[in-house]
Amino acid sequence: MVPPQYYLLLAAAVFCIGVFGLLTRRNALLFLMSVELMLNAANINLVAFSYYWGNVTGQTFGLFTMALAAAEVAIGIGIILVLYRNFHEIDVTEATTMRW
Amino acid sequence: MEPLLMQADQLPQWTALAPALALGLTGLLLILIDSVDPDSSRPALLAGIATVGSLASLGLAGWFLSAGTGQAGTGGGISLFGDALVVDGMALFFQALFASVTALVVVASYDYLHDHPHRAEFYSLVLFAATGMALMAAANSLAVAFIALELASLPSYALVAFLKRDAGSVEAGLKYFLIGALSSSVFAFGISLVYAATGSLLLPDVYAALSGGVEGLTGVAAVGILMVAGGFAFKTASVPFHFWAPEAYEGAPAPVSAFLSSASKAAGFALAFRVFVVGFPLDAGIDWVLLFQVLAVVTMTLGNFAAATQEEVKRMLAYSSIGHAGYALIGLAAFSGGAGGDVLGASMAHLLVYGFMNTGAFLFVALAEHWGVGRTFDDYAGLASRAPMASVAMSVFMFSLAGLPPFGGFFSKYFLFMGAIDAGFWWLAAVGAINSALSLFYYSRVVKALWLNDAVGEFELGSTPTALYAAIVFAAVATVLLLPGFAPVIETAQSVATTIVP
Numbered sequence: 086m087v088p089p090q091y092y093l094l095l096a097a098a099v100f101c102i103g104v105f106g107l108l109t110r111r112n113a114l115l116f117l118m119s120v121e122l123m124l125n126a127a128n129i130n131l132v133a134f135s136y137y138w139g140n141v142t143g144q145t146f147g148l149f150t151m152a153l154a155a156a157e158v159a160i161g162i163g164i165i166l167v168l169y170r171n172f173h174e175i176d177v178t179e180a181t182t183m184r185w
Numbered sequence: 186m187e188p189l190l191m192q193a194d195q196l197p198q199w200t201a202l203a204p205a206l207a208l209g210l211t212g213l214l215l216i217l218i219d220s221v222d223p224d225s226s227r228p229a230l231l232a233g234i235a236t237v238g239s240l241a242s243l244g245l246a247g248w249f250l251s252a253g254t255g256q257a258g259t260g261g262g263i264s265l266f267g268d269a270l271v272v273d274g275m276a277l278f279f280q281a282l283f284a285s286v287t288a289l290v291v292v293a294s295y296d297y298l299h300d301h302p303h304r305a306e307f308y309s310l311v312l313f314a315a316t317g318m319a320l321m322a323a324a325n326s327l328a329v330a331f332i333a334l335e336l337a338s339l340p341s342y343a344l345v346a347f348l349k350r351d352a353g354s355v356e357a358g359l360k361y362f363l364i365g366a367l368s369s370s371v372f373a374f375g376i377s378l379v380y381a382a383t384g385s386l387l388l389p390d391v392y393a394a395l396s397g398g399v400e401g402l403t404g405v406a407a408v409g410i411l412m413v414a415g416g417f418a419f420k421t422a423s424v425p426f427h428f429w430a431p432e433a434y435e436g437a438p439a440p441v442s443a444f445l446s447s448a449s450k451a452a453g454f455a456l457a458f459r460v461f462v463v464g465f466p467l468d469a470g471i472d473w474v475l476l477f478q479v480l481a482v483v484t485m486t487l488g489n490f491a492a493a494t495q496e497e498v499k500r501m502l503a504y505s506s507i508g509h510a511g512y513a514l515i516g517l518a519a520f521s522g523g524a525g526g527d528v529l530g531a532s533m534a535h536l537l538v539y540g541f542m543n544t545g546a547f548l549f550v551a552l553a554e555h556w557g558v559g560r561t562f563d564d565y566a567g568l569a570s571r572a573p574m575a576s577v578a579m580s581v582f583m584f585s586l587a588g589l590p591p592f593g594g595f596f597s598k599y600f601l602f603m604g605a606i607d608a609g610f611w612w613l614a615a616v617g618a619i620n621s622a623l624s625l626f627y628y629s630r631v632v633k634a635l636w637l638n639d640a641v642g643e644f645e646l647g648s649t650p651t652a653l654y655a656a657i658v659f660a661a662v663a664t665v666l667l668l669p670g671f672a673p674v675i676e677t678a679q680s681v682a683t684t685i686v687p
Contacts, residue, residue: 093381093405100374107367116363123370130377138384143377146328146386150373153335157366160342164358167349171356177363180356 092133100126113165113175117158124154201254201263201272204246204280205319208287211238212312219305228304232295232652235308236288239315243284250277250677257684264325268387271325274681278533279322279455282540285663286448287315289541289656293548294440296650297555307347311444314340318452325463327376327386327413330456334372334420337452338365341445345437357436364419364429372416378409388464392687395469407470413460414476420453422446423484423510431491434503439551442499443544446506451536454513458529461517462685477518482616485511489620493627497560499550501627502543505586508624509539512617515601519608526683528604533678535597538585538667542594545660546582549575552653556646562630567640575654576635578661583628585664588621593667600675 099122106119128147135143169175215234249255255263255273262273291308298304317336324330342365346358380386382402383394399406419426434442465473488508495501516532519525552575558564569576585592588599598621602614667674 089381096374096377103370113359113363117366120366120370123367124373127370127373127377130374130381134377134381134384137381140384142328142384142386143380146331146376146380149328149332153332156339157335157369160339161362161366164342164346164355164362167346167355168359171350171352177359180352180359182352182356 089133089137092129096126096129096133099123099129111176111178113161113168113177116177117161117165121154121158124150198263199265201249202265202270202323204242204249204277204284205316205323207238207242207245208284208312208319209316211235211241212309212316214238215305215309215312219309228295228298231305231308232291235291235312238312239284239288239291242315242319243281243288246277246281246284250274250281256681261684268389269326269329270320270323272323273684274677275455275459275533275685276323278537278678278681279451280319282451282537283315283318283322283448286444286451286540286544287311289544289548289660290440290444290448292659293443293551293653293656294438295652297438297440297551297653299650303347307344310340310344310347311441314338314344314444315448318448318455321452322455322459324456324459325388327379327388327391327460327464330460331369331373331376334416334456335369337449338369338420341365341441341449344441345433345445347438347441351436353436354438355436357433361429361433361437364426368416368419368426371412372419375409375412375414375416378405379413382406382409388460389687391464392466396466399470403470410465410469410471410473411476414457414473414480417453417457417460418480421450421457421510421513422453422507423480423514424487424507427484427487427507427510430507431500431503434506434547435497435500439499439547439554442503443547443551446503446547447540447544450506450510450513451540454516454532454536458516458533458682459685462520462525462529463687467521474518474520477514477520478610478613481511481514481518481613483511484508484514485617485620487511489623493623495627496562498553498562498565498631499547499560501562501631502546502550505624505627506543508620509535509543509586511620512598512601513539515605515610515613515617519605519610519613521608525608526686527679528601528608529686530675530679530682531597531600531604533682534671534675535601537674537678538593538597538664538671541660541663541667542582542585542592545578545657545664546586548653548657548660549579549582552650552657555650555653558646562634563638565631565634566638568634569636570640571646575657578657579635580632581661581664583631587625587628589625591668593664593671596668596671596675 103119103122131143131147262271320333342362348354382399422430492504519528585594605614
């Protein structure tokens with residue numbers, strides 16, 4: 086069996102890639118993809134430690150996380166659509182009618 | 186009344202969730218009506234159903250609270266679904282709060298949305314978000330915590346961006362969604378780390394595993410707890426995830442701002458109180474009390490100083506709501522194990538009073554937007570001579586938010602600061618008191634503009650929106666009545682808070 090700390094490292098690496106994408110990308114769709122990476126990093130932990138601890142709590146919660154990630158993308162795409170209609174752009178730094 | 190009160194503990198166990206079920210079923214009913222009759226010309230019907238649903242939820246929560254359901258007298262909290270949900274006094278207290286705010290917001294929205302084509306969607310989104318909040322208050326597992334938090338957040342994103350042809354509303358929705366998606370993934374990763382260290386998601390099991398010591402994984406648990414705290418900081422608009430709040434509250438439709446800054450914030454605190462007190466022992470590899478002390482001081486100071494420099498009333502209220510999140514954080518910052526129930530209860534009572542006064546203040550802004558009088562302090566000049574009743578109510582909200590003696594906000598802050606002093610954190614109370622004194626400056630600017638300044642130009646206020654007026658007056662009456670009625674509120678809050686302390 087692969088020792089659990091390798092899973093932790095893998096998950097942390099995927100999470101950090103997500104954070105990096107979030108901070109550097111200005112396209113709203115790429116922002117959504119970065120968030121997906123971060124949520125899936127959590128799933129790696131959940132599934133790996135579900136096996137480590139010998140219970141299915143983590144795997145079950147992983148399924149819920151995936152469903153919620155999909156729901157979040159659905160709302161996000163909707164907001165990005167109205168963003169495009171109002172600003173003709175999906176650059177997240179363009180929408181600045183209010184002071185940030 | 187007595188026979189009715191007695192019957193509450195003879196009902197089947199699942200009925201303890203009735204306050205949340207009432208909200209959720211009403212939301213579904215509204216969607217059903219909308220799909221049968223999409224171009225409904227009877228907006229009063231939709232608003233009426235939403236109001237009845239939220240009042241039913243309030244009534245059920247109040248009935249269960251007074252009948253003692255899930256409280257120490259009747260055998261303690263009712264655990265459902267394999268202990269994933271627990272209905273106890275604290276859950277019911279917060280559910281009553283969410284239902285009250287939902288009712289106020291729904292009534293006020295009737296006039297605010299007077300010619301909007303998608304009313305049924307609006308009301309059902311509000312009710313679904315409220316359902317999520319009601320479940321957040323009852324979550325006893327990190328899995329339910331995450332799902333309930335998302336159930337409350339996802340409709341909120343759509344509600345903030347609801348005016349889809351208004352650039353401000355869409356921009357606010359985008360920013361709220363971006364920060365929300367970021368913080369919920371941080372929250373989920375934190376949960377996965379806590380699970381990695383403890384092997385369970387149920388809060389009492391997590392507590393047992395962490396206090397037993399998790400060899401080799403203490404650091405993992407500590408990082409997990411830190412990330413979970415980050416998720417709550419977003420929901421409660423506290424530092425460091427506070428910066429969405431001014432944008433989202435300013436751009437959103439004003440009733441939605443009221444809903445988010447009162448109910449959604451209280452829901453974040455309800456969940457944070459339970460997760461940290463029930464799930465994470467004080468010595469779980471990270472001193473989370475110290476973390477919340479730092480966050481509380483920074484949040485209240487930043488919120489109040491930023492509020493003092495604003496020119497727009499809605500934005501000032503947004504920063505003031507960040508400041509109030511700092512006060513409410515004292516409940517966790519001054520928590521010290523066994524005797525921590527009192528300050529926790531004071532924090533809950535403050536959130537209840539805040540729910541009415543802050544909702545009322547944002548609804549006054551909704552009224553001003555309905556009339557089109559403008560957004561800055563100067564635009565509010567002389568409103569008192571045209572709308573005296575609403576202006577009296579707004580003055581009550583402002584003085585109560587500042588914590589002046591004759592209003593509900595004074596007592597809740599007094600108990601909160603006294604609780605902090607009793608727990609040995611006099612400096613937290615001192616910082617809170619200084620910030621309250623500062624807040625009087627910018628709250629009184631609104632009152633001064635309303636009553637003392639003369640209007641710049643001549644303009645007529647259009648119609649008198651009855652429902653919006655009713656909601657504002659009701660919130661003002663509740664704020665004033667919480668002065669004589671504060672004793673039962675604080676007693677209930679402190680006794681139900683004490684029962685969750687392990």
